[in-house]
Amino acid sequence: MEITPMIRTEIEKYLKQNGITLTEFGHIIDLNVGTVSGIVTGNRSISVNQLDRFTAGMQLPPDYFYDRYIEEFIVESTLNWRKISPFLYRCVELGRLDCLKRVVSLLLDTPVYTQLLFEMAEDLFQKEYLDAADCLYENIAECEKKQHSERLAICQYRLFSLRIGKDQAQNLHTAARFEFFVDRLDEIDQLDALKDLANVYRSLGMWHKVYKFSRQMYNLGQIQYNLVHNAKREMKSKKKLSRPLFVYIAYAELLCAHVCDANGDHEKALEHIHGYTDLSWVKETDSDTLQWLSKFQQWAKINTYVNRLMSGDISVLPDYVEYMAAEKEIFAELLNIMEVANRYDVNVDHILKRFEVQIAAYQEVSSTDMYTEQFLPQQYVRFWYKMGKYSLNKGRYPYGFKCLIKAFEKAVTLNHELLIANCVGLFLHFKTHAVPETQAQFQSKYEEVWARNDQKDGFNLSDS
Template sequence: MEITPTIQAEIQTYLKRKGLTMTKFGHTIDLNVGTVSSIVTGNRSISVHQLDSITAGMNLPPDYFYERYIEECIEESPLNWKKISPFLYRCIELGRLDCLQRVVILLLDNPNYLPSLFEVAEKVYKDGYNEAAAYLYKKVAESEKQQHSERLAVCQYRLFQINIGQDRAVNLQAAIEFAPFVDRLDEIEQLDALKDLANVYRSLSMWDKVYEFAHQMGQLGQIQYNLVHNSKRKEAEPRKKLSRPLFVYIVYAELLCANACDAKGDHEQALEHIRGYADLSWVKEKDPDTLYWKRQYQQWAKINTYVNRLMSGDVSVLPDYVEYMAGEKEIFAELLNVIEAANRYNVDVDYILQRFESQIASYQEMPSTDLYTQQFLPLQHARFWYKMAKYSLNKGRYPYGFKCLIDALEKAGTINHVLLIANCAGIFLQFKAHAAPETQAQFQSIYEEVWARNDKKDGFNLSNS
């Protein structure tokens, strides 16, 4: 069995092979000769910064010595956080999660290191190292003795945020695991957590859950808003920063509740919630950010009143709705509402589709840039092309209808939406006789691929499609 030389021995061998003095090598790597001499002779503990300088000077990969560093400088020495923490950050930066894990396991033997590991997790999460952050949050959560601690709740919230993406099964599991911890968060952070939970359940079309978490967010937001504007109360500590002005959580709760009621067919109750964010005269702030959001919600209240009436079967609002759409840059949601109403109430909307033909074509692809769009827009895209397919096929426009249907099937497969996949198959069978042989073969091939891929994930039937 070959014996691996120590870091010290390998540096010595390198200097001899290259004919370098410690002074010359020290100048090359910007370390003084005394430091180099102490490291080479073993009289000085080496920091990860010094190790990186030496490794670079030897023209070796930056993590070349990391496993030996753990063995020689961490495992065989008393634990020293000032020495270990920079090494952890470097392991994360270089993607050496195996080294990170070895050191973390050592540290977890002492519960005093939990707060420090949590701080590392928070920093690297903000820096975008999600895989490393997830590992750290998980280990801290597992080691947390106080099950009602805020730190444990934050770990669970971060794991929830990291896990959310386009896969509906993963999103559902993440929401189920996090929900019991939400009320253990700081009350300010609870607002964003409740918003995120409601949005996930909205993307899953689980409307009772949407209503539950949105209602909870609205109540908590109202309590916090009243506290802020209670002149007898002085804030003793600085407040955590919210992602939106405080009043927005109250009105967004009304918007989500309206959305849930509309989806369940309770349009009268939905209209009550729309009125809840139409009148914002109670909002006390006057800053530019507040004024921007007030205008947004008042505009949304106006347009969502049209939507509410349209989904109730009042198609007389279509002309006003279309004129509103004409003045907007982004009309994807509005087009989805139009095509849904057309299918539901057998309304001819050809003139609307022709008017916005260029916008419809541009919606073949849409980038998912944030947590909300990753969850919600892929589902809306799949639903849009499914409903466009249904409308076009019922109109006898078979080539275009089948093209839309194939787009819907592919998008439904990407997000693991089993019910929508099944609906695509159902409408295809209904109109199969009108499909060209090559279209039939293409649909069958994509369907088999999508079903095989998602069957392994044990998909689930959620949503109204």
Template structure:
């Protein structure tokens, strides 16, 4: 049923009478120019903006979203859509939860699928404002209604949905990778760089090493091509081009490390140890050069330790302490304790040295990359305690690791931790066994 456009204005006029306000008084209270307000209320040549309606609602003491159900006539008239009014309207409806107003308007807009660009514009505005969940609903509408899978709007919408989906739920993260992957090459170049890096990061957190290698190599290759084409400044929208080139190499090296190909990984690390040749370099670019030099030092220590060089442990610990960054400490200690289990090192003195930092690692529970590292650290520490025959500590660490796995829905890690507990079950106290049995029920 079509609502007469005057219904919106008659409601406003009723409120003016109720409060005893004339037009000049309303103009004063709302900050709207009196002449403009007159034309808006009389419906002559000037439609009302959603901002003006919100200002009127505030003056009359009404809740946000007042008369939104009547505002659609300002946006759609005689089957003509007004982009300048309909996009802010959809954004505001989403922000205040007026879903009842969104659905009929979106349906009307999408009577012609070519109008999906309007929905996309609203989604982008919400995304920029940090309203990810709300923007996701609009991006999904774009995906569902654009038939051309090679459309740039389709590709960007798929990319945004991929970003929005990321969290600590592994299954959801992997599903989002599968959904987005076919669209990565259809993005504008500056978004391709950011997307390939994000794909590499997510897959690294999921231990999908083949995919990490693939996306990292694509990132390095694309960065190199753009550099050779002298497009450094043109594509450095989010971060400098040198950053994406360096991160591509970093993840290539990380993938080789995961495969145990340490010498090959060293060769890749050496490639980003000195990126000063990447010209032109402004102040921000030189900072990236220094940053990757630091990454290279840390990763060369990592590779040496994994290769069994225990003589470098104290030097590595000094390096981690000099960085004074908790995430680097977590990464380094995970390497050290894992290597201790592989090669039989004793690293008690290092664990004691970083006891204060270790107590803070629980802040990484919701972090995409570091939450997995935190789990690895806990698991390897449990193994380490068992190898040192400190069984009570080992059981305690294992149970904690199991509870973390359940919280993060890391089921592969959970299975590994359960096996570790069962292997040492005879060393657990009665209360520890009872607690273990109670949390294991969550999986059933």
């Protein structure tokens, strides 16, 4: 087996081959000759900053010696955080997560480094080195001895935040893992965590979970609000909420109303809507609070319309349409209209005609918010699915299948089992009206789903 030369040996070889003296090389890399000599002769350790200067002077990639640096100056030396932490940050900056993982595994054998690595993970999380932060949080969580520690709970919360994405199967796994840690967070982190957890389960359509965590958020929010406003002296926290405190109480009511509507209990949903309609109890008067109060007033108005529509009161449809016509974003409202049209067999052709330009231009939009990042793509699927269903029921087969395939392709991308099943079921119901090209297109996408689930035998939609 070939023996890899030591760093100083390779530096010395480079200088001899290129006829460069230690003094000359010191000028090239802006280090004094004594430092260069000490490193080359092995009489002096080398920092990562100095190592980067050497590699730059030798015209090598900046991480060229990093694997050997771990062996020679970390594994074979006494662990020293002041020397190691700059190296870890450079590994992160250069995308060398393999080197980061290697060193972290060495450090976590010594409990004193757990807190230092946690502080580094928090710093990387704030600086948006997310892959590196994920690596650190995962390793810290695995080595945490105290299973009820707040540090472990924060690690799990960060991992939850980092790993929620558009794959709904993965989101379910991630949320279920985090559930057991949410009540171990302090009250401030817990409010945001409950909000995030409820929203993930909302995107998954798991309404019992949404209701459970929304009620927890409501109760905790009320306790904290009363403490803040009834305390004899001002309470100050090192941590800040992502929005005003009252919002968590009102938003919990909004989520509970959504759960009740989804379950068909429109009367109970209306009670929750009233819960965030009257916010006269809110004591704050700053601009941020006023902005949120205005949002809840708007949401209460629109959701009251939706509540009446979903319960079968079609008389409010004209008012609902006029309201949405004044809005910039209308697809949540159009989705509700298509739901009502399909549920109660209402002809909404005149509404679709009115908004045909917006519908034709409808594209999925991106978002950095955890909830909307998952929810908007699903809204996109549901909208085109319901448009497809409406059109197919009207006998408009080419357009109906076009909408349905658009929904199906996105549902497959999201790996959302219920949406995939809905699209397949609707296609099978109308498949006799599909031309061969449409059947082939749908079959191809379905086989992708089949292959993803590691099934050996195919499934031919046209023969079923």
